[in-house]
Every structure is written in C-alpha cells, then in structure tokens.
Amino acid sequence: MINLFRYLKEVLFEGSSRALNLRSISLSTVRLSFFVFCFSLLAVQLSNAQQLESLLDEALNNNPEIQKYELQYRIASEKVNEVNAVPNTEFGIGYFVSEPETRTGAQRFKLSARQMVPWFGGITAREQYVSSLADAKYEDIVIAKRKLMASVSQSYYKLYANKRKQAVLDENIVLLETYETLALTSVEVGKASAVDVLRLQMRQNELEQLKQVLEQQYLTEQTRFNKLLNRDKGIEVNVVGALDIPMDDLDIRSEKLVLHPELLKYDKLYESVEQSELLNQKESSPMIGFGLDYINVEKRPDMDFKDNGKDILMPMLSVSIPIFNKKYKSQTKQNALRQQEIQSQKQERLNILETLLDDAVNNRTSARIRHETQTNNLKQAKDAEAILIKSYEAGTIDFNDVLDIQELQLKFQINQIESVTDFYVQSTIINYLTQ
Template sequence: MKELFKNIKEVLFVGSSSVFTLRSISLFAFSFSLLTVHLSNAQQLESLLEEALSNNPEIQKYELQYRIASEKVNEVDVLPNTEFGVGYFVSEPETRTGAQRFKLSARQMVPWFGGITAREQYVSSLADAKYEDIVIAKRKLMASVSQSYYKLYANKKKRVVLDENIALLKTYETLALNAVEVGKASAVAILRLQMRQNELEQLKQVLEQQYLAEQTRFNKLLNRDKGIEVDVVDALEIPIDDQEIHSDNLVLHPELLKYDKLYKSVEQSELLNQKESSPMIGFGLDYINVEKRPGMDFNDNGKDILMPMLSVSIPIFNKKYKSKTKQNALQQQEIHSQKQERLNILETLLDDAVKGRMSARISHETQTKNLRQAKDAEAILVRSYETGTIDFNDVLDVQELQLKFEMNQIESVKDFYIQSTIINYLTQ
C-alpha cells in the first residue's frame, strides 16, 4: 500500500497539475518576480498604447477636424469682396466739358475697427474646443486598449487554470482506476471524473472563441489585422499599495475643459456680434469718361471725371443682433448646466471605480484564502487514499470549488486593473 501511494505521489509530481510541489514552486517564483512582471507589463502595454495612438482612425479623424477648424482662421481673415462696376451711357448726358461715354467704379467695404480680429478670435476659440475632442478621444482609446488587454490576460489565465484542472482530473482518474481495481471505488466515479473533464474542455473551447473575439477588438483598436496574436503578460498580481488618487484633477478633465472653451467661444461670438452691429465704412472711386466737344477749344474740353467716394453702412434695423445677444446669454447658461451635469457624472464614475477597485481587492483576498483552504482539503483527500477511504464525490466537489476560487481570483485581478484604467482616465 505504501509503495502504491509512493507511485501515486510520483504521478502527481510529474503531472503538469501537481497539487503540492509544482504549485508551491510556481507561487513562490511568481511572488518573487512580481516587480519584474509589473515592469515588463507596463513597458509592453505602453508600446501597444503608442501604436494605438499613432494608428487609430478615430484619433486621425479628430485631428483632421481640428486642422480644418484651425484653417478656418485664414478663411475669415479677409475683407468683404471688392465691388467693381462698368456702366455705358446709352443716352449720353451732355456736360460743359463734353458728353459722358462710360463709367468705371470700384468700392471696398471695411468692417468696423476690430471686426476682423473678432472673427479670427471666434473661429480660433472654436478650434480650441475642437482640440479637446482629440485629448478626450486619446484618453478613451488608452482606456479601451488597456481594458481589452486585461480581458485578454484574464481569458488566457483562465485557460491555463483549466488546463491544470483537466490534468488534475486525469490524475484523479488514474487514482480512481487503481481504486476500482482493488475494489475501493465504483466505476461511476471514473465516469463522473470523465464527464467533469468534458465540461472543462467545453469551457476552455468557449474561452478560446471569446479570446479570438476580444483579440479582434484589440487589434482593431490598433488599426491592424485582426489575426495578429497579442503577446499578453503571463502573470499579474494586485499590488500591495493602491496608487494615490488625485481626485482634485477631476475638475481639469478634458471633458470639463471642453465646456470652458465652448463657454469662451460663446463670449467671442458675442464680441463678434457687437462688432457686426457696428457701422461699416466703404471707400470707392468712380471714373467717368468724357468725350471732347467737337468744334470747341478750351482747357477742360473732354476732361474725364474722377470722383473718390466714402460711404457708411449703418444697421438701423438691428433686431437680429439683439436676438443674437440673448441667444448667446442663454447658450452660456446651457453650457454651464451641461458642465455641472458632466462633472456629477464623472464624480460618480470615479467613486464607482474607486469602490470597485477596493471590492476587487477584497474579493481577491477572500478568494486567495478560500483557495488555500481548498488546496488543504484536496491534500487531505489525496492522503486519505492511503487508508482506502477516498471519496471521489468529495474530490470532485473540492476540485470544483478550487476551480471556482481560481477563476474568481483571476476575475478580481482583471476587475482591479480595469477599474484602475477608469481611475487613470478620470484623474491622470
């Protein structure tokens, strides 16, 4: 019996799902290399984020929109069109110096002092607001890439755990076969172990399909072929100390700064409205061709007429400018309300993320404790094989609990880092 138990222990050690030695060594090595893992993960994820920021078409879209908005400054930095006119006298009016044949005229209207500058500042303020769209989109992209990366990690880690548990079930199946041979177990135990293996194989295949779907989403965020394999870190652990949260930075978030710039653009719109309600000055020049009077000789005979002109355009009916002023005032109130609404939403998101990260830490600690106890129970069951009292129903129950705790532990790590990306999006 002792020799048989010795063989069983060798099987357990050689198998990839070693209950004692291999798992203990892996846990020690994992803990020892935790700092290095975090560093390599940060470097790898940073390079992926840089690639996403360089290639993502949504970022390129917002950058082009900003360039278009900035170019509009040159569009408005112009005077009104210069007016040219040509007139021919069908019935030539006679003057003392001769008959008028045709008339040429040119006129240029000039906005009131500062009118063009006001237009430039208004369009520039709109471009500044558009720039915040780029900053917001980049932050959201970094959060999306990071969250997708951590989902890929969790999926990969779960499949590794499933492989270990499938190998462990095969080891238990060997124990059950030996027990059946000596009449210490029923063949039903073997069938139950095999059915459990089938369930885990099915779950593994489902996870593989989910991984491919998430991999496609990740690659498309980086604007590359969906089939490119993502190199995900092998292990992640929740750090001992939480990163300091600078909640004061929330008021400087781009989503809120955009409202400030929109508010400023409305102020510039009102300044422009005031300038447009002012008079416009026009400068012009008329040239009239005069034909010489025949049979007469005097100094001004046939002298052409050159007439400089000055005009003023006064908006007497200025109801539209008064209406525009009221609209701007109402729009500023609307922007203020929108900013306050968005601030409330962001504060709620930040509080949810902080609480969610704390919950993930609590869950991870609980699952770690439960997993340790499940392994102790597993060890007791395996040792009971020596006395011939092993109950494979209990083995399956403990194995199922252990798998559940391992899966929950991975999920809590993923949740911790996903909540951290939300916190970083809001406060960094």
C-alpha cells in the same frame, strides 16, 4: 454540481468588465500623462508595463478616430485664415447708350470700384471667435486619446483574463486526469466503481468544452483589440503571464477631476460664446465703404477750350449703419442663455464624473477584498485536496468529494482571476478620470 457548473459558465464568459461611458491633457502634455497612465497601472509589473506602453503608443499613432479628430481640429484652425478677409471688392462698368451731354463733352462709359470694410477690430473679433472654436475642438482630441488608452488597456486585461482562465482549465483537466488514474486503480482493487471513473471523465469533457469556447472568445476580443490599434485582426497579442494586486493602493488625486478635458471643453465653449458676443458687438457697428468712379468723356469737336473732353474721377465714401438692430440684440440674449446652458452642462458632467470616480474606487476596493477572500479559500481547497490524497494512501477515497473539491478549487481560481482583472479595469477608469 449542476448549479456550480452554471455559475462557472457565467463567470468564465460574462467576465467582470464594466462599461466605460466616457467621452484626450493637451498635445504638449499627453506624452507625460501617457507614461504616468501606463506605469501607475502596472507599477508592480514592469515588463508588462513596457509592453502595454508600446501597444498604447501604437494605438495613439494609428487609431483612425484620433486621426479624425486631429483633421477636424486642423480644419477648424484653418478657418482662421478664412475669416481673416474683408468683403468682396465690387467692380462695375457701364456704357451710356444715350450719351449725356455735358459742357466738356459727351459721357461714353463709366468704371467704378467699391470696397466695404468692417468697423475697427471687426476682423480681429472674427479671428478670435473662430480660434476659440478651434480650441474647443482641440479638447476632442485630448478626450479621444484618453478614451482610447482606457479602451486599449481594458481590452488587454480581458485578453489576460481569458488566457488565465484557459490556463486554469488546463491545470484542472490535468488534475482530473490524475484523479481518473486513481479511480481506475481503485476500481481494480474494488474500492471504487466504474461510475466514479465516468463522472470524472464527464467532468473533463465539460472543462474541455469551456476551454474551447474561451478560445473562440479570445479570438473575438483579439480582433477588437487589434482594430483599436488599426491593424490586422489576426495579429497575435502576447499578454503578460500573471498579474497580482499590489499591496498598496495607487494615489488617487480626485482634485484633478476639475481639470479633466471633458470639463475643460465646457470652459473653452464658454469662452467661444464670449468671443461670439464680442463679434456680435462689432458686427452691430457701422461698416465703412471706399470707392472710386471713373467716367470717360469724349471731346467736343466743334469747340476748343481748356477742359474739353476731360474725364471725370470721383472718390466715394459710404457708411453702412445697422439701423434695424433687433437681430443683434436677440443674438446677445441667445449668447447669455447659451453661457448659462454650458455652465449647467459642465456641472452635470462633473457630477457624472465624480460618480464614476467614486464607483471605480469602491469597485477596486471590492476587487481587492474579493481577491483576498478567494486566495484564502483556494488555500483551504488545496488543503482539502491534500487530505483526499492522504485518504487514498490510507486506502479509502470518496470520489464525490474529489469532484466537489475540484469544482470549488476551480471556482476560487476563476474568481481570483476575475478580481485581479476587475482591479486593473477599475484602475483604467480611475486613471482616465484623474491622470
């Protein structure tokens, strides 16, 4: 009995939630995938699906992490306007302290203006490079939204499991009270001892203790859930009353894994490196400069001729040639190596996601198997309970058997809740990877 009680404490408080090491579907398609995500998980629980859909929608709108990634994307997008510019225009003014004399007069001061411009297509190359970086940053939003939906759903199912366990404990406490009444009656007629009554009462105390601890754990998980939605931690979360495992498995489209945002981000990064190399080639080209010099000339007072005091206006054209271009060659090699690195990272992540998907599918199948087994066991335990009741009617009852059957029944009920919860938790992982 002691070992069984320890087991119950473990399954009640450790739960069966698995860590989701996942890292949110473009903004134009996230709404559609969002509905698929909700209803595919709870196709057999329409009212619950509608409630979870509302909670997910609230989380997507209010979660600060999503807002953070959206702001980062807007910043990255705004950088396109930053790079869409030519170098600063240079203006200069000079005053001749010692005025040089020319045939037409003395030079007083000089004004100049210079403008360098990149080679043809250089500005466009910069815009495309920065835009490709923004596209890669955008995938962070898509990934974060998927992760958030999975986290909210998993937290929701943990709350459901906690509530169901509390309800099961209440049922068993009531059952023990019934047995206690039977025991008291048996004591009066000399067919049971007061020890049997005390053991039943102690068992009730244990279940009351487990329930109180579950209530505290529920408050902790409720806080976690509400903070995912960025709302007050004290807001009560109303979870569905009962969940069951559907008869048919949901469709798993593993081929969609290659289109997962975590992998698409590597494609966007690869494209950004390509744009970086195009920009590198443009920057290794010459730059053209245009300028204009104006020199003020003072008239010669002792002479009278046609160009006396005529100012000087001199247009300028310059070319900046990167003769020492070792920097650009090195950048080209770095870009090539960077592309290889991104390809390796993508393959590594694909392997991890495939493993996660296979693990989630197998775990969900295992949850279905456990659920069927616990359902059968629970039916047999109830049959044994009915036999005990008939024994009492016949005038004989062993309250040690009563406690054993009650403990087994509670164990099977808790395991049944765990298997249902695990089924839906694994479904959230599968949907994260494939929807």
